[in-house]
Amino acid sequence: MNGMKKLLGVIGILALAAALLPAQGYADVRGPFARVTNGNNLSTGNEQPALRHIDADGIMSTITDGNKLIELWLTFSSRSPAQGFEGTRSIFMILNFDSSLPNFQQSAMAKMLDDPANHTSYFDPNWSSDGRFLAYTQTDANGGNQAIYVQEFKVNDGNDFDYGAGNGAETKIGSPILVTTAGQPRHPHWSPSGYTLAFDSNVAGSYDVYTTDVDVVAGTATTPVRRTFNEVKAETDPTWAPNGHEIAYSTNQFGPRTIQIIDIALAPSDPGYNRLAERNFASISHNNPSYSADGSDLFYDAPAAEDPVSPTNVWKINLATQGKCEIQVDNRADSDPDVSNVLNHTSVADGFVPYSYFMFVTQATGAGVNIWRGNPLNSCLLPLAMGVALVPPVIDINDQTTETFQTVLNYPPETRAAGYVCRFSNTGGDGMRMRNTGFVSPTLMGTIVPPDDPGGVPGTPNYPDGGSPFSYCIQSNTHTAPDSLRITCIWPFRDVADRIVALGLTGDIVPIKVNAYSNRVGRKFQGFGYLRLTNSASPAPVAMLGNSPNPFNPITKIKFAVRKPGNYALRLYNVQGALIRTVASRHFDVGTQEVTWDGRTNTGGMAASGVYYAKMSGVSKTDGSDAIKLVLNK
Template sequence: MNGMKRILSVVAILMLAASLLPVKGQAGLRGAYDPITIGDPLIKAKFSPSLRGGNTRGAGSASSAKLENWIAFVAGSQVFGFESTGEIWAQVNIDQAFVRGFAPVPLEVDPTAAVSYIDPAWSKDGKWLAYVQTDNFVSSASIYVQQFAIGGNPLAGGEHGDKLGSPILIANGAGGKHHRHPAWNANHTQIAYDSDQFGSSIDLWTVNVNLDETAHTGSVDELSRTRHQIGLEGDPGILNGKAEFKPAYSPDGTKIAFVTNRFGAFQIVILNPTSSGLGETTVLPETNPAPITHDNPSWSSDGQSLYYDAPSNEDAANPQDIWKLDLPTGQKCGISVDLAGDTDPDVSQYINPTREGILFNYFMFISQASGFGVQVWRGEWVQNCIPPLPMSVVVSPSSMSVGDTVGQFFPGYISADMSFPPATIAAGYVCRAANQPNASGLPEPTKEGVRVRRSIVPSPTMVGGLTKSTRESGDCTDMDMLALTGLAHMPCFDADPNVDAVNNDFGNIGDYKCVINSDGLNHHLIANFNKRTIANRLIGLGLVDRVVALPVHAYSNRVGRQFLGFGYIRINTKSRGGAGSIVAMEQNFPNPFNPVTKFSFAINKPGNASVRVFNTRGELVRTIVNQWFPQGQHEVSWDGKTASGGRAPSGIYFIKTDSNGGTDMIKAVMAK
């Protein structure tokens, strides 16, 4: 019975947490990025997201983004042993959809896992789904089109919409042919795809289709089926020896972007197609593209930009990021969540504005961000690609001295008092946690607030460091809770969690408070940061005995508009009497831990450093490292083992770092 009560309590907490998230019609649980499919029963990885047009919500304004209500994606089969079999599912296009109560909807699923469905692609009007049907051995691959009822708004109780009529065969893979990656033109009269119809060469093809949404039928104009020569009809060796695949129509239907290895590494090329496939021209969207893989092109709704995935910083050793390339200027920008690998963008056909009128498209993509596995996310380019708006920052204290007591280095916190100058306020933003108007009921001007959180894409940050976690006790109403929740009193996070206590939901928000000004504009947000963490980073950079500018970043709630300010602080070392090195350790994480924990130390001068673990009796348990290190910050881990290789018992341990006469120590707890 107690177990059931605990489960019900957890469910209640999840429901409350969902109710405290931004209003469902507003994008941006984490500013620019939203995880869509996390937590659902489809435990396998997701791939190939496709936005379904036609069925939308929102007005397309800064307060009410216009979004497709549904997305399709591929998930691995839930049948044990057949995980490589593809299934096509639909999910509501909202952050943490399953947590909010929306279960994924099966679109093309074989319960026996004998048939695999992949490469979903919605027509722009959202009435027709093109997809590829194959088997577990991929012995052949055929393209089909299925009509679906347009359905309703799921946020108002509407459903996805059922199948109408039977599947329409577009490209028959019988005989071992493989037709893949269908793409629609704007008025759903033509489908482009890639195929090995002519043997080992993968080529671009198009075919005209005639679809009758009233009769739920369709046909293919076989006379229109065209193999595109991409201007190489005079050089069949290159045409037949290289691959052209993953087509994507420009919004006006006059161009097709595709991927090819014609130039070595896979690159994106833009084709000006002809109906016969002859006399065609191509152009590289970049004059001198980096020799790395560029993949999965998708057009912006105005046809002026291409989105694709390529390695971060254009370094082949890095994981993939989403990139946005401006075609008229050649300027490009990398868009990343947390460097975990982001791929396969599908750009929305709808335009939305920021508060100051910057126009952008949302896009769906696949990411491994934040350890959720391979999931579908929603993002946009504003946070990464637009210079930040100015923010005023006052840091307290403005100076600190290196402590003389081992293990007590820089106890306490640094406070950053953030506010917005008139230009940022005029752009449409306020320096508080809640958007305006809000649940407080005050007659405030419409503005977008500042996201406050400590995970995935944290905000605010100081020198990249997170804010302190929510204070352990007391009243957290000054964290703008009246405006966020409508509650005039809100207890803080409980350090000794009780699943029946709703205040446990605020464990990762961060320790901050909002100072609300009566004019509704000039608000302040005061955030607290761990002194040890900040000092560790500055000492690692050698920034001691001088005034240092601490960069403080934050971003807005809905579109992730970035804000940047600088607070100034001085770290004094005179109290050390001129000792050789300054050593600063950062608290281990997790703590308590079992069996592995990580921590970092910083030294302001290069030299030998030893990291040792002691028990409460002062006995050496293990020397973790004893070697030369350069100046900087260094991460170390302890696997909970003793010097002899045995498992250390649970209890309190002290981890001490010494280097060139400097020393520091932290306390770590190994749990049972």
């Protein structure tokens, strides 16, 4: 069944996807993020993601981002579009592919549990570790007769659309197993080490976490065992750790919901039985915990920036170090993470860092309530270095002829050594993503995007093919050596000038941050260029750009920009105004210039530690002057 047909099914789709993304391969179009479902802006949206775990033979698996293994199938619930039955849900299954790739969603999606008459509702899907058994909650249309069931499904890499009715991965095997009806049970979650379910129920008067063993052969379940014991607070949303004996859950024991962990290998009276996932938690609501594949991290949703009035984002905390990070897509709410049980790694050159993909619910990009796939690399790893040069480095705000300026981007040796190349394609490594919607790259000062213009010639070496919108970003095509690769982008000057003026930084040397990310895994790059915005009726012919290093001992390089060619002198003064050294006095051409001070005075001795001023001035008094402060620190 899964031989030749498999080649014609999923692999054929992957080949088509790769064909439509030249030089990219099958990679998430938004780098670290991919929209998997196509929902809408109504209440029917797609929610409650649950990855169908990979079977023992690896049939239900696929590859993304070049060579990363992930689950082939995603299940989720969606509300009925029928008027009067909006509270009724169905469970669907869809291929775990980026929906921005070939539009095969309809052929790749199937109904798993659905009542066409809308009399029965199915939700809270969760798969056993072998991908065979789906646990879910079932109610009638009015929310009554609530129960948890288990249904076996056929293991396959395609659905009935591919293999014919009764042969697809949505095909039921046998009858559903009733697990429990007691206490409005919800949120079933399979243990990774066998057919044991955790769930929450209020059978004891308040919601607590319970476990039960399911005999999938006999079609029975054992009497549930209570695992949490707070009589007046709620413990809900249990999720098993990969070790098979710890369960994380959300509770309102301390007011706003926090995440706690129990170890059922210990007696409830043991001091180590129950502990906080985050020992020093913020007073905000933490919900929907889900473990990373290796159990070291816990994903959950909480308000952005831990501000209780902000929309939620997905967060990740390392349970051992308590280090955490916020995973950001845009300013819309992201919630309900479901983490893959497959552990992937960055390249060996990039540190072989372990990470897990995860699914989450979001309204990102305003495309409706959808389920996206993400990875934490872009948000949770320190960005790799990127060189940024601004051209020109000095602009006068009154110069009405200046509408744009350039950034020249390149990668230093350490970024290239990590396996990344400063080009649009992935030739020789993971290239730089060019995208102006969804999850933009590159960006200037956080939000400014290069102009979107349809110019350029598609198919030429410097044109950003594969869906890139930036004809105003071009890559060098005269040099091929890795250390000479460049991407040059043109930016709207007025947007940047308005920000600098609003911040009161006119006349200062302002660091301009540029962010970008890689094509395949969305690895973040960051660099700073420097811009000086002047404000004069007649722009000064010379402007100081700073020195590096500063403080220094004893050598520093002093940079300045010449707007008008001529004779200029660079002199150094101490805080009393005494001349210490004339570093240069000669003709300079237009452009960025650099001279070096070796720390010596005009008499040849070494200057003392302290503050000095470097002043650049023209020969004529009308030429103007400019100065910066230097610190010699021996």
